[in-house]
Amino acid sequence: MNGMTAVVEAEGLTKFYGQRRGLEDLDLAIQPGEVFGYLGPNGSGKTTTIRLLLDVIRPTRGRATVLGLDPGDAKVRARIGYLPGELALAGRERAGQYLRFLADARGGVAQARIDELAERLEADLSVPMGKLSKGNKQKVGLIQAFMHRPEFLILDEPTSGLDPLVQQEFLAMVREVRADGRTVLMSSHVLAEVEHVSDRVGIVRSGRLVAVEEVAALREKAVRRVELHFDAPVPPEAFEGLPGVRDLRAAGASVTCTIDGRPDALIKAAARFTVVHLVSAEPDLEEIFLTYYSGEEDQHARVGSAKPA
């Protein structure tokens, strides 16, 4: 890895809550500049992983480093931005005052930076903390996580409670972090919320990391529907037997099919005729993902599953 220190390195990282499995045997490395989407249904172990990386809880066994250091090292925390899954914001103090306080505590983040983020996310900072709506609370949480431009952002369900336009702005903020060479770990239970910004996604189920995939590779594997319309009828034979092309239907001046992987062969076959219109649906990655999600629901897994409770 060119001697680069991984931002997260976990080996056999395991947490049991009594007999209950929170996370078992996590092996994972996240590299600098990477956006890693951490996906799993409720109760799968996402928050447990994040709490271990932040040293809020200690592993039952195994180890992890964050920015090359022990998660308990006091130097780590200042270099991280963290959005908790459930923000405990209360009291009469205004959101803006709270952020100002945190900004000063983090070495004097400029007010203009807070204001810029608030504007982008359409956050109302004049509201007392105890009266913030769910969406506004989430925005305040995001502002405090991003404002000091930390090297590593850990975001637990960052998009929950955000309306679609604000979600887009949030994703733009994540892309800027990556463009700076900084690193993001974000959890979600919906692939669609992370696939457009993540370089890789990991899927956890019942406390185990069951897959890690590059999003680009998933996209190549995904099946998608394509329609081609020509200026005159085309011979169906011209499209038969192309690699990755299935369910081909040629009717008059139109061809529809599904492609499995790269569209290259289809495009080259079509280019021999005059294409007047092309429709290609976005690959449905969710479908691929659901195969990982499905299966036996052993959410209440216990140590040595044969043992009585």
Ligand SMILES: Nc1ncnc2c1ncn2[C@@H]1O[C@H](COP(=O)(O)OP(=O)(O)OP(=O)(O)O)[C@@H](O)[C@H]1O
């Ligand atoms: N403090 C705790 N005490 C006992 N069990 C816990 C505790 N925290 C989590 N668990 C259990 O550990 C497992 C993993 O939970 P975790 O909160 O990490 O999942 P999650 O993927 O973050 O889910 P969610 O999306 O609901 O937050 C679950 O079975 C959960 O019930």
